[in-house]
Amino acid sequence: MECRKDQNMTRCNCTYDPCSRKGICCECLEYHLRSRELPGCCFPDTAERTYDRSFDHFARLVAGGKI
Known part of the structure; x- marks a missing residue:
């Protein structure tokens, strides 16, 4: 598979x-x-x-309706 780094950078x-x-x-x-x-x-x-990229932080954001 070819990496689409340039395209990915537009969303990173x-x-x-x-x-x-x-x-x-x-x-x-x-x-x-x-x-x-x-x-x-x-x-x-x-x-x-x-x-803070932890699973817990993500879960708190989901629970708070921010994601």
Whole structure:
């Protein structure tokens, strides 16, 4: 499968500038799931900027109707 990094970058809201996985969704997802987290693109921009990518944070946002 061909990576569509340029196309993915139009939707990537990751604010962690030195990230080497930006736009490479398969590597990003693998990295975050290994750390028991979700990637930033699963969160609204305001929540992504907190860098709390935990499952618990995601669940709180869903329960609060923010996602």
